[in-house]
Amino acid sequence: MSPIDGGEAALLREIRRELDDGGLHGSFLVRDLGTGEETGIDPEVVFPVASLVKVPLAAATLDRVRRGELDGARTLRVEPGRVTTPGPLGLTRFRHPAWVALEDLVYLSTCLSDSAAADALFGLTPPSGVARWLESAGLRGMAVRHPLSDLHETPAERLDPGDAHLAHTLAIEAGTPGRGHGLSLLDTTRANSGSARSLVDLLQALWRPSAIHAEVARQVRELMGANVLRQRLAPDFGSDAARWSSKTGTLLNLRHEFGVVEHGDGQTFAVAALTASRVPATAQPAAEALMGRTARRLRDHLRGGW
Numbered sequence: 001m002s003p004i005d006g007g008e009a010a011l012l013r014e015i016r017r018e019l020d021d022g023g024l025h026g027s028f029l030v031r032d033l034g035t036g037e038e039t040g041i042d043p044e045v046v047f048p049v050a051s052l053v054k055v056p057l058a059a060a061t062l063d064r065v066r067r068g069e070l071d072g073a074r075t076l077r078v079e080p081g082r083v084t085t086p087g088p089l090g091l092t093r094f095r096h097p098a099w100v101a102l103e104d105l106v107y108l109s110t111c112l113s114d115s116a117a118a119d120a121l122f123g124l125t126p127p128s129g130v131a132r133w134l135e136s137a138g139l140r141g142m143a144v145r146h147p148l149s150d151l152h153e154t155p156a157e158r159l160d161p162g163d164a165h166l167a168h169t170l171a172i173e174a175g176t177p178g179r180g181h182g183l184s185l186l187d188t189t190r191a192n193s194g195s196a197r198s199l200v201d202l203l204q205a206l207w208r209p210s211a212i213h214a215e216v217a218r219q220v221r222e223l224m225g226a227n228v229l230r231q232r233l234a235p236d237f238g239s240d241a242a243r244w245s246s247k248t249g250t251l252l253n254l255r256h257e258f259g260v261v262e263h264g265d266g267q268t269f270a271v272a273a274l275t276a277s278r279v280p281a282t283a284q285p286a287a288e289a290l291m292g293r294t295a296r297r298l299r300d301h302l303r304g305g306w
Contacts, residue, residue, distance in 0.1 A: 008039060008301060011297065011301055012039075012041060015041060015294055015297060015298070016041060018290065018293075018294070019041075019275075019290065019294060022286065022287060022290040023277050023278040023279040023287065024275045024276070024277055024278070024287055024290060024291070025275070025276055025278075026041065026042070026045075026047075026273060026274050026275035026276065026291075026294075027040075027041065027042045027043055027044070027045040027046075027047060027195055027196040027272070027273075027274040027275075028040045028041045028042070028043065028196055028272065028273050028274075028294060028295060028298060029043035029196035029197055029199075029200045029270075029271075029272050029298075030200075030269055030270070030271050030272075030295065030298040030299045030302055031200050031204065031269065031270045031302075032267065032268070032269055032302050032303075033203075033204055033207055033208055033260070033268040033269065033270055034266070034267060034268060037302055038200070038302070039298050039301055039302055040196060040197075040298065041294075041298075042196075043195060043196040043197040043200075043272075044195050044196075044197055045195055045196075045274075046141075046188045046193050046194065046195050047188065047193060047194070047195070047254065047256070047274040047276070048185060048186050048187075048188060048191035048192060048193050048251060048254060049142070049191075049192050049193055049194045049199070049249055049256060049274070050192070050249035050250055050251040050254060050256060051113045051115070051118075051148070051247065051248065051249040051250065051251075052194070052199065052247055052248075052249040052256055052258060053130075053142075053144055053148075053192040053249075054109050054110055054113065054118050054148070054247060055110065055202065055220065055224065055247050055258075056130050056133065056134055056139075056142065056144065056202065057109065057118060057121055057122065057125070057130050057144075058106050058109060058110045058121075058219075058220055058223060059133065059206070059212065059216055059217075059220050060125050060129060060130045060133035060134075061102070061106055061121050061124070061125055062106060062216045062219050062220065063133060063212075063213060063216045064124075064125060065102070065103070066213055066215060066216055070102060070124060070125075071102065072101070072102050072103035073101055073102070073103070074101065074102050075099045075100060075101050075102075076099070076100060076101075076102060076105065076120050076123075076124075077097055077098075077099055078091050078094075078097065078098050078099075078100055078105070078116055078117065078120045079097055079116070080093075080094040080095050080096055080097060080098075080116070089112045089113060089114055089228075090108045090112045090113075090114030090116065090117060091108060091114050091116035091117050092114050092115045092116040092117075094116065100117070100120070102121070102124070105117040105118075105120050105121055106121065106223065107223065107226075109121060110220075110223040110224065110227070110247065111223055111226045111227050111228055112228055112229075113227075113229055113247070113248065113249075115148035115149065118147070118148045119147045119148050119149050122147045122148070127144045127145055127146055127147065127192070128144075130144045131143070131144045131145075134202075136211075137205055137211040137212050138205075138211045139198070139201055139202055139205060139211075140198065140201075141194055141195055141197060141198025141201065142192075142193070142194035142198045142199070142202070143191075143192060143193045143194065144192050145190065145191065145192055145193075146191070146192060185251060186251070186252065186254070194274075195274070196258075196272035196273070196274055197272075199258045199272040199274075200258070200270045200271075200272045202258075203258060203259070203260050203270035203271075203272070204270055205217070206220050206221055206224075206260075207221065207260050207268060207270065221245060221260075224245035224246055224247055224259060224260075225243065225245040227245070227246055227247055227248070227259075229248045230244075230246075231285075231288055232248055232255065232257045232273075232288045232291055232292055233246060233257045233259065233271065233273060233291065233292045233295055233296075234246065234292075235289075235292055236292035236293060236295065236296040237259070237261040237271070237292075237295075237296065237299075238261075241263065241264040242261050242262065242263045242264065243261070243262045244259055244260075244261050245259050245260050245262075246258060246259025246260070246271075247259065253276055253277045253278075253279075253280070254274075254275065254276055254277075255275050255277065255284070255287060255288060255291060256272075256273065256274045256275065257271075257272075257273050257291070258270075258271060258272040258273065258274075259271055261299070267303065269299050269302065269303075271295050271298075271299065273291050273292075273294065273295045275287070275291055
């Protein structure tokens with residue numbers, strides 16, 4: 001990464017002001033996968049990653065299928081998620097058990113962010129196994145500690161829908177200066193966690209595979225390209241001339257997305273945006289638009305002001 005010049009420093013100051021005015025703080029990083037050049041805002045700051053962990057889970061699972069340790073056609077009984085709050089998709093909202101093939105569970109977990117499907121996969125490759133896979137691929141900075149069912153055991157699930165703002169207020173106010181938190185799922189020392197840099201490193205390993213098997217990397221890229229949750233960064237990166245492949249993550253006041261934009265001219269950028277909001281509200285379209293605008297401005301700076 002080249003030293004920050006005056007123009008870039010001014011851009012970063014302006015972006016920080018916009019984020020603060022919008023009630024957000026975060027960790028952003030954009031990297032040109034062709035040149036290695038990058039720019040970002042606090043890219044080393046660690047956040048709980050919520051559903052972003054489903055990407056290394058998919059890669060670790062598919063790698064075990066490749067090695068013959070798991071059968072991709074094997075069907076597993078998946079218990080219903082019994083989640084009634086808005087948001088979750090797929091098996092997580094089912095009312096009855098279902099039998100689903102392992103490779104289809106990988107699709108549901110990654111493309112629909114289905115936590116019931118993800119936990120069925122964690123039953124085969126536990127968090128410690130996914131952590132070992134990351135280490136074997138030379139990827140550091142991400143911690144995988146718990147299954148996804150924990151994400152549906154927050155105060156938001158114990159309150160009436162009309163009181164959801166109280167859960168967000170607790171999430172906002174119960175943090176500590178050392179990145180700890182009164183809620184374990186928001187405590188970076190206990191939650192699945194990572195930084196924008198660690199997530200961009202994972203993307204680079206998937207789009208420019210060396211330590212990750214090429215076929216596994218291809219399958220994960222294809223899954224991320226089929227992600228159906230596209231309300232955050234996709235409006236700023238997807239177009240007829242660019243392919244956007246990504247994964248989102250949401251937990252109380254946290255809104256994340258990381259992915260890769262591949263332009264028709266061959267330029268390819270890895271993008272990670274991890275944010276926390278100071279606004280105690282569940283629906284925040286303006287915050288999601290600000291996330292996308294911030295990431296795009298950083299990409300545009302690397303691309304030469306396009």
